[in-house]
Amino acid sequence: xxxxxxxxxxxxxxxxxxxxxxxxxxxxxxxxxxxxxxxxxxxxxxxxxxxxxxxxxxxxxxxxxxxxxxxxxxxxxxxxxxxxxxxxxxxxxxxxxxxxxxxxxxxxxxxxxxxxxxxxxxxxxxxxxxxxxxxxxxxxxxxxxxxxxxxxxxxxxxxxxxxxxxxxxxxxxxxxxxxxxxxxxxxxxxxxxxxxxxxxxxxxxxxxxxxxxxxxxxxxxxxxxxxxxxxxx
Numbered sequence: 644x645x646x647x648x649x650x651x652x653x654x655x656x657x658x659x660x661x662x663x664x665x666x667x668x669x670x671x672x673x674x675x676x677x678x679x680x681x682x683x684x685x686x687x688x689x690x691x692x693x694x695x696x697x698x699x700x701x702x703x704x705x706x707x708x709x710x711x712x713x714x715x716x717x718x719x720x721x722x723x724x725x726x727x728x729x730x731x732x733x734x735x736x737x738x739x740x741x742x743x744x745x746x747x748x749x750x751x752x753x754x755x756x757x758x759x760x761x762x763x764x765x766x767x768x769x770x771x772x773x774x775x776x777x778x779x780x781x782x783x784x785x786x787x788x789x790x791x792x793x794x795x796x797x798x799x800x801x802x803x804x805x806x807x808x809x810x811x812x813x814x815x816x817x818x819x820x821x822x823x824x825x826x827x828x829x830x831x832x833x834x835x836x837x838x839x840x841x842x843x844x845x846x847x848x849x850x851x852x853x854x855x856x857x858x859x860x861x862x863x864x865x866x867x868x869x870x871x872x873x874x875x876x
Contacts, residue, residue: 661690663728664686664690664724664727664728665686665690666686667686667724667727667728667730667731668685668686668689668723668724668727669682669683669685669686670682670727670731670737671685671727671730671731671737671744671748672685672686672748674737674738674740675740675744675745675748675749676740676745676748676749677748677749685748685751688751688752688755689720689723689724689727689751689755690720690724691755691759692716692719692720692755692758692759693717693720693721693724695716695758695759695762695763696713696714696716696717696719696720696758696762697713697717699712699713699716699762700713700714700717712761712762713762716758716761716762719754719758720755720758723751730744827866827867827869827870829867829870829871829874833861833863833871834871834874834875836861837857837861837871837875838875840852840857840860840861841857841875844856851875851876852872852875853872854868854869854871854872855868857871857872
């Protein structure tokens with residue numbers, strides 16, 4: 644069994660207040676010379692301006708923007724609604740409406756149109772800057788340049804103790820060294836770079852560079868380091 648929904652007291656109160664204010668605005672407009680459908684259009688115009696100003700006021704507060712314009716037009720619409728309520732409460736003779744009130748009622752459509760236009764078409768929230776898409780080609784070029792610069796920088800070698808003289812890796816005459824490995828192709832540019840590294844190593848330590856050190860310095864596999872060491876010998 645569905646529970647019985649009770650009417651919301653606030654909603655009922657809002658409907659009653661809106662209906663009374665609507666009727667008061669209609670009566671005032673009719674007394675000021677706006678007869679027929681024009682008298683019914685005035686309360687609609689006032690209520691629409693009031694709602695538009697309240698909506699703009701809430702959005703400006705949520706965005707952290709100044710809400711002076713929204714407050715101004717909200718107070719203008721509220722003054723028009725309250726003024727009609729007070730004027731029709733017996734304080735004003737609706738049979739003899741003063742000229743200044745007729746002027747205000749006649750000029751209200753232009754004022755309401757101006758306020759609604761400023762509220763709707765005022766600059767809104769600033770556009771959020773979209774993050775720039777990464778340039779893949781530029782990133783790859785930068786990565787390659789960083790690797791080349793890292794390889795070109797010669798890091799200082801730590802001082803090491805003198806090592807015994809290594810036996811010559813060259814085979815004796817009449818002997819052929821068998822490794823069982825296929826020859827490794829080494830780019831000439833890499834050989835030239837390895838030669839600079841080897842010369843710097845010899846200048847610092849006084850000994851020729853070995854394959855393990857080449858592999859660590861150049862970041863190449865051991866077979867390629869052996870092939871480079873063979874060409875540098």
